[in-house]
Amino acid sequence: MIYLDNAATTKVNPEVLSEMLPYFTEHYGNPSALYSFAGETAKAVAEARERVAKVIGANAEEIYFTGGGSESDNWALKATAEAYGKKGKHIITSKIEHHAILHTAEWLEKQGYEVTYVDVDENGTIRLDELEAAIRPDTILISVMAANNEIGTIQPLKEIGAIARKHGVLFHTDAVQAFAHIPLNVDEMNIDMLSASGHKINGPKGIGIMYIRKGVQIRSFIHGGAQERQRRAGTHNVPGIVGIGKAAEISARNMEKNNEQERKLRDHLIQRVLEEIPYSRLNGDPQKRLPNNANFCFRFIEGESMLILLDQAGICGSSGSACTSGSLDPSHVLLAIGLPHEIAHGSLRLTLSEETTLEEIDYTVDTLKKIIERLRSMSPLYEDFMKKENSNV
Ligand SMILES: *Cc1c(COP(=O)(O)O)cnc(C)c1O
Numbered sequence: 169m170i171y172l173d174n175a176a177t178t179k180v181n182p183e184v185l186s187e188m189l190p191y192f193t194e195h196y197g198n199p200s201a202l203y204s205f206a207g208e209t210a211k212a213v214a215e216a217r218e219r220v221a222k223v224i225g226a227n228a229e230e231i232y233f234t235g236g237g238s239e240s241d242n243w244a245l246k247a248t249a250e251a252y253g254k255k256g257k258h259i260i261t262s263k264i265e266h267h268a269i270l271h272t273a274e275w276l277e278k279q280g281y282e283v284t285y286v287d288v289d290e291n292g293t294i295r296l297d298e299l300e301a302a303i304r305p306d307t308i309l310i311s312v313m314a315a316n317n318e319i320g321t322i323q324p325l326k327e328i329g330a331i332a333r334k335h336g337v338l339f340h341t342d343a344v345q346a347f348a349h350i351p352l353n354v355d356e357m358n359i360d361m362l363s364a365s366g367h368k369i370n371g372p373k374g375i376g377i378m379y380i381r382k383g384v385q386i387r388s389f390i391h392g393g394a395q396e397r398q399r400r401a402g403t404h405n406v407p408g409i410v411g412i413g414k415a416a417e418i419s420a421r422n423m424e425k426n427n428e429q430e431r432k433l434r435d436h437l438i439q440r441v442l443e444e445i446p447y448s449r450l451n452g453d454p455q456k457r458l459p460n461n462a463n464f465c466f467r468f469i470e471g472e473s474m475l476i477l478l479d480q481a482g483i484c485g486s487s488g489s490a491c492t493s494g495s496l497d498p499s500h501v502l503l504a505i506g507l508p509h510e511i512a513h514g515s516l517r518l519t520l521s522e523e524t525t526l527e528e529i530d531y532t533v534d535t536l537k538k539i540i541e542r543l544r545s546m547s548p549l550y551e552d553f554m555k556k557e558n559s560n561v
Pocket residue numbers: 175176235236237238239241266268313315316317342343344345365366367368374375376
């Protein structure tokens with residue numbers, strides 16, 4: 169099997185797993201308990217908090233553990249809306265956010281909040297002038313993702329943070345794809361809140377983090393016990409917390425090395441596809457993109473049929489995002505960068521890991537070429553198009 173869907177989820181690093189295991193069976197004490205047996209787990213939770221904080225230049229007491237990226241995104245929007253609702257009811261986000269943000273924003277609209285969805289350019293970069301122009305006296309929050317999960321475009325966080333700060337508006341970033349993958353610093357980028365997730369960084373699923381800058385008046389989101397300084401109730405998922413801490417530490421330590429290696433393979437992949445497959449295009453910014461992300465459109469091709477044939481050849485890829493696949497709607501991200509429906513339908517996302525090899529990439533391109541030739545040979549649209557092309561010559 170060739171796994172090229174690392175933006176959807178990643179394999180747990182064996183080192184991460186072995187650090188987690190004792191917290192299921194040996195050190196199973198509830199970290200909130202007072203006896204010394206629980207001290208071991210409390211210590212592990214504190215260490216994980218330190219490790220996560222270090223990756224983004226935060227203080228440990230500004231890190232909160234959650235049930236994943238989606239929960240952190242929901243928390244950031246809903247609880248800010250609640251806490252700052254008296255100041256204003258206007259929120260700004262972008263058109264290419266993950267559904268954990270977009271669907272939460274839509275829900276808030278039903279609760280009487282107003283949301284502005286700022287446009288992106290043809291590479292998927294947010295339009296900073298539009299963003300700044302959207303700010304009103306009643307704007308309470310700007311939420312823009314750090315890097316896009318479909319097309320990999322990295323957003324100018326520092327510039328967005330500066331705009332938010334200048335206007336006294338809070339800035340949240342969904343950094344699920346960026347955390348421990350590319351350098352992030354909450355102070356340099358003026359980030360007030362940041363979401364990240366364990367399973368996108370070779371850690372376990374069902375564990376996430378929220379960074380909340382000291383002084384931000386966010387409300388608790390899960391009500392119950394006093395865990396996480398009364399802001400997120402629920403007995404700590406200690407193995408998960410240990411796992412995300414270790415995964416963050418390893419990913420941050422290997423960031424430069426992994427990025428260089430993945431970027432090389434990714435560029436080789438992009439170059440071969442664009443050169444060898446006619447009527448193909450790269451989506452997302454050619455330079456400012458996640459080192460492991462390639463996203464293509466192939467004209468006259470249905471994404472679904474391509475994925476099924478790739479699967480038969482042992483290759484895991486994705487069309488749109490994992491959340492939208494299964495529906496026939498084209499990706500909202502591809503529509504936002506200006507692609508027409510029929511082209512957005514033929515998209516393919518391939519996301520590499522540090523274990524991806526050159527042989528795997530070459531095999532994938534060779535297979536993809538054959539699949540696309542075969543699918544096009546069966547497409548009446550392609551046949552018509554080629555007839556016209558040939559008569560024009
Ligand atoms: C995966 C992802 C999420 C959701 O994270 P979960 O931990 O799976 O809930 C949110 N935002 C982005 C950008 C993602 O890629």
